[in-house]
Amino acid sequence: MDKPLEHAQDVPDDALLLAYANGDAAAASMLTARLTPVVFGHAYRLLGRRADAEDVAQEAMLRLWKIAPQWRQGEAKVTTWLYRVVANLCTDQLRRAPHAALDAVAEPEDSTASVTQQMQSRARLDALQSALACLPDRQRQAVVLRHIEGLANPEIAEIMDITVEATESLTARGKRALARALSSQKDALGFTDD
Amino acid sequence: MTDHTSEETALGDLFAEAREAPVAPPAALMARIHEDAKRLQPAPPRLASKKPAPARWRDIWQGLGxxxxxxxxxxxxxxxxxxxxxxxxxxxxxxxxxxxxxTITPVIDLVPESYFDFSAEAL
Structure with missing residues (x-):
C-alpha cells in the first residue's frame, strides 16, 4: 500500500483522492505535496498574513481529508472545490481580524538574481500584495484567481458561484482599482509616464 | 492612452512576476497537514479471508433449508x-x-360358474 504510484504527476487530483480514501498512504503524501502550496498561496494572496494563511490552509486541507470518502469523481475539480473553501475561510478570517498588518512576501531562492534585483522584486511583490489588500474581497478574489492563479473565467465563475459575465466585470473593475492603488508607487513598480 | 497602456503592461509584468514567485508553504505546515492526512485517512479495505471449511452439521442444516x-x-x-x-x-x-x-368393498367374481364362490369367501 505504501508503494508510490507510478507517474504520480500524471494522476489527476480526484484519482489521488480516491486512492487516499481507499487507504493509500502514498496518495496522502502526494496530495499534501501537490495541494498545500496551492491552498496556502491562495490564502496568502487573499489575506496577506502568513500565520492566518497557514491556519486557513490547514483547515481547508482538513476538510478535504474529511470529505474524501464521499468525493464523487468527475463532478468537480478538487482545486475548484479547494479555492472555494479557502475563499470562504478567508472571508471568515477577514471578518474576525480585518485590520491586521500585512506580512512581507517571502522571496524564493534565486541564485541567478543579484541582491539588488531580489530587493527590487520583493519591493514590487510587497507593493502588489498591499494593493490587493485595498480591494473589496470579491474583486481581490477574482483578480487573484484570474491574474495570479491563472484560471479561466468559467472556472472562476464556478468557484465564486457567479456568471462568467459577472466574473469578467469583477475582474476588470478589480484590475482598474489595483492599477489606481499602485499608481502611487510607480517608481518601485516600473510604471512610466511617457 | 500611452499612460494607460504602460500601466497595463507594468501590471501584467507584475502579475507574471507574482505567478513565478509562488508563496511557498513552510515545512512545518506541510508536516502538520500530512499528519492530519494520515490521522484522518480511512483504513484500507481488508481482503476477504479464506473461509474455513464448513462443519458437516452445517451442510446438513443448510440442506434442510x-x-x-x-x-x-x-x-x-x-x-x-x-x-x-x-x-x-x-x-x-x-x-x-x-x-x-x-366401508363398502366391491368384489367382482371373475369365475361365477366355478365351484368356489370367491365373492362370498372374500366377504
Missing part, C-alpha cells in the same frame, strides 16, 4: 399439538363422520 425451514416446521408442530389437545368442534364431528362411515 436452514432457519426458514426450521421455523416453518416448528410452527406446524406446535399447531398440530394444539389441535390434538383442544380440537375445534367442527373437526371432531368431521372425524366421527369419516371414522364411522361404512
Amino acid at each position: 436452514g432457519w426458514p425451514a426450521f421455523s416453518g416446521l416448528a410452527t406446524a408442530t406446535v399447531a398440530g399439538i394444539w389441535l390434538g389437545v383442544n380440537p375445534p368442534v367442527g373437526m371432531a364431528l368431521a372425524a366421527e363422520t369419516y371414522l364411522e362411515y361404512e
Whole structure:
C-alpha cells in the first residue's frame, strides 16, 4: 500500500483522492505535496498574513481529508472545490481580524538574481500584495484567481458561484482599482509616464 | 492612452512576476497537514479471508433449508399439538363422520360358474 504510484504527476487530483480514501498512504503524501502550496498561496494572496494563511490552509486541507470518502469523481475539480473553501475561510478570517498588518512576501531562492534585483522584486511583490489588500474581497478574489492563479473565467465563475459575465466585470473593475492603488508607487513598480 | 497602456503592461509584468514567485508553504505546515492526512485517512479495505471449511452439521442444516425451514416446521408442530389437545368442534364431528362411515368393498367374481364362490369367501 505504501508503494508510490507510478507517474504520480500524471494522476489527476480526484484519482489521488480516491486512492487516499481507499487507504493509500502514498496518495496522502502526494496530495499534501501537490495541494498545500496551492491552498496556502491562495490564502496568502487573499489575506496577506502568513500565520492566518497557514491556519486557513490547514483547515481547508482538513476538510478535504474529511470529505474524501464521499468525493464523487468527475463532478468537480478538487482545486475548484479547494479555492472555494479557502475563499470562504478567508472571508471568515477577514471578518474576525480585518485590520491586521500585512506580512512581507517571502522571496524564493534565486541564485541567478543579484541582491539588488531580489530587493527590487520583493519591493514590487510587497507593493502588489498591499494593493490587493485595498480591494473589496470579491474583486481581490477574482483578480487573484484570474491574474495570479491563472484560471479561466468559467472556472472562476464556478468557484465564486457567479456568471462568467459577472466574473469578467469583477475582474476588470478589480484590475482598474489595483492599477489606481499602485499608481502611487510607480517608481518601485516600473510604471512610466511617457 | 500611452499612460494607460504602460500601466497595463507594468501590471501584467507584475502579475507574471507574482505567478513565478509562488508563496511557498513552510515545512512545518506541510508536516502538520500530512499528519492530519494520515490521522484522518480511512483504513484500507481488508481482503476477504479464506473461509474455513464448513462443519458437516452445517451442510446438513443448510440442506434442510436452514432457519426458514426450521421455523416453518416448528410452527406446524406446535399447531398440530394444539389441535390434538383442544380440537375445534367442527373437526371432531368431521372425524366421527369419516371414522364411522361404512366401508363398502366391491368384489367382482371373475369365475361365477366355478365351484368356489370367491365373492362370498372374500366377504
